[in-house]
Amino acid sequence: MRIGELARLSGLTPSRIRFYERIGLLKTVDRQSNGYRTYPQQAVMILGLVTTAQRAGFTLDEVRTLLPSDLTHWDHATLMDALTRKIADIEALQARLAQSRVHLLRLIEDIQARPNDMDCAANAHRVLTNMLAEHPKALDVTSDDIRLLDATDRRQSVSPARRKKTVSR
Amino acid sequence: MRIGELARLSGLTPSRIRFYERIGLLKTVDRQSNGYRTYPQQAVMILGLVTTAQRAGFTLDEVRTLLPSDLTHWDHATLMDALTRKIADIEALQARLAQSRVHLLRLIEDIQARPNDMDCAANAHRVLTNMLAEHPKALDVTSDDIRLLDATDRRQSVSPARRKKTVSR
DNA sequence: GCTAACGTTGAACATAAGTTCAATGTCAAG
């Protein structure tokens, strides 16, 4: 199977498959005499595995260290450990999101709770002061956890035409 | 107040404050005759507001469009709308995280549920097949929502010395 | 033999939110 067919079967783009090979996530693949890559059937499953892991919040780096060269020969202990830690990461994130959510809800309430005898400017000042006062120094979550959100989103990138123009830097 | 003091009072770095000015988040500031920036007391509150909004999941772009030039004169309707939508975003993310979490829990269970008469290789195949079979085409969340996780994390960047070496590209 | 579709490569670009650096200027204290 050549890269185009693998792309169709896996739902990934050829460039993405080549990219995975380039960063060492996929081991170097066989070539035809013309230089074309040739993949075994199994490659579809490997790619499916990678995207599934990504959706679950694993980085490509993590996938690379977990993925064995032989799909039937996993490092059971390491894998279980990684899965368990990823669940803990998710739970930490859930806590942070819950915090943000109540924070915003309280803010909305606070804005609407303007005393009748207070003008908008004074209310703005009151709300701001309240807001900046509650500053619980934020829950700390490791930066690895950011990836949990990237999964499905970065994937369908915006076409160049409707990209926001960047600030001159 | 010069930039160093503002940095101390706000907890941000001077480079970050200059960066905010550069992207138009902070309006151009007064200068002393030597070219040094001079900030009013209010600047501390503005910066506090920006970081608070970031922690709540707003991008700098969003903050820029919401932040009025006069802190006492907010666009009430637009602000409320943005807050409400941000809460909805958070809830969508919570749903996605909950999904990922049960997905991982089920995977762990499935791995451990190896029938006694099945060898590891066959079990690996069974688990993989199960996993790739449940492919609910993922919840769709807008890419804006990624930012919700970035907030507190990207901030404390790793020192150059212990940075992971990048793959040659 | 031409054309379209596919393949190859390396390099550059994109995002978001900054940091880091080099070259240079200013200022207060000793």
Add this chain to the structure above:
DNA sequence: CTTGACATTGAACTTATGTTCAACGTTAGC
């Protein structure tokens, strides 16, 4: 008058995950 702390600027760099492009080679069908 020198030293150290602070300020200025523009440019380049960072992370992670790819996409896009240009220049070129291969192959199948007509």
